[in-house]
Amino acid sequence: MNRSWSFILISGSMRVFIFLIIFFSGSVAFAQDFTSNEERPRVKIDSLYREDQFYVGITYNTLINGPENYSRDKISTGFTGGFLRDMPVNKNRTYAIAAGLGLTYNNYNHNFGVSGTNQSPNYAILGDGTYSTNRFTTLTADLPIELRWRASTFESTKFWRIYAGFKLSYLVYDRNVYDATLANIVIRDNPDLNKLGYGVYLASGYNTFNVYVHYGVNSLFKSGQVATEKVQLRSLNLGLIFYIL
Known part of the structure; x- marks a missing residue:
């Protein structure tokens, strides 16, 4: 394989690698956002509070x-x-x-x-x-x-x-x-x-x-x-x- 073909293959591999990083990063961020919005426990306001203990x-x-x-x-x-x-x-x-x-x-x-x-x-x-x-x-x-x-x-x-x-x-x-x-x-x-x-x-x-x-x-x-x-x-x-x- 000549030098030009090697360069093309390496460039293609880099593009695939970069694409995968971006894809997985976006997936993790989306999952975290989804979790924070859908699964975050809601704080219940205590209407039966007591003061100054x-x-x-x-x-x-x-x-x-x-x-x-x-x-x-x-x-x-x-x-x-x-x-x-x-x-x-x-x-x-x-x-x-x-x-x-x-x-x-x-x-x-x-x-x-x-x-x-x-x-x-x-x-x-x-x-x-x-x-x-x-x-x-x-x-x-x-x-x-x-x-x-x-x-x-x-x-x-x-x-x-x-x-x-x-x-x-x-x-x-x-x-x-x-x-x-x-x-x-x-x-x-x-x-x-x-x-x-x-x-x-x-x-x-x-x-x-x-x-x-x-x-x-x-x-x-x-x-x-x-x-x-x-x-x-x-x-x-x-x-x-x-x-x-």
Whole structure:
């Protein structure tokens, strides 16, 4: 076979090879498109949705209704988080009741001094410059119950909300640290504290960011006095809360 015939045969083979590549490529693309259009599972929209199952919050803390000359010192912060079971009560699911479990850590810096021992604490208002640290911390297990309104639909996760709640809190851990030049006193498991606390709160906002306000209805202390004045400190917590599905 001469060179010209070899060239013709090679050219013909190349054309057949290229044709086969194009043909099979088109077939695969068509099959994939057919599969994606005909066999792709359709996502069913859930009209029985529930909202905001988990929550996380950060707060600025203060205590109110303190003894005479009581004052805050430095910034006090708190953290809260937990789970809520959302239970819609109307057909459009814009109204709901929610109940759940959570934990709250609160920190308070102030001039309310605690001395003595764990079994027999004493209380006094500390003078300016007489201490470097005077911090009171608590950890509670919470039972929140909420009444909820939200402008939500099953097609959107961005909506306005107003949640009003009542929270029962059980004191799991407490610690007061007083640090001065001549003394370092740590009081734990203070018997004068209320083990069971209750408060009301409000959370409102749009989408991710929501303003949160919590007010402790009962006093943190069931007993204890500064001079002749009964201790009736109550908590007030202001911050942001984030709800997560």
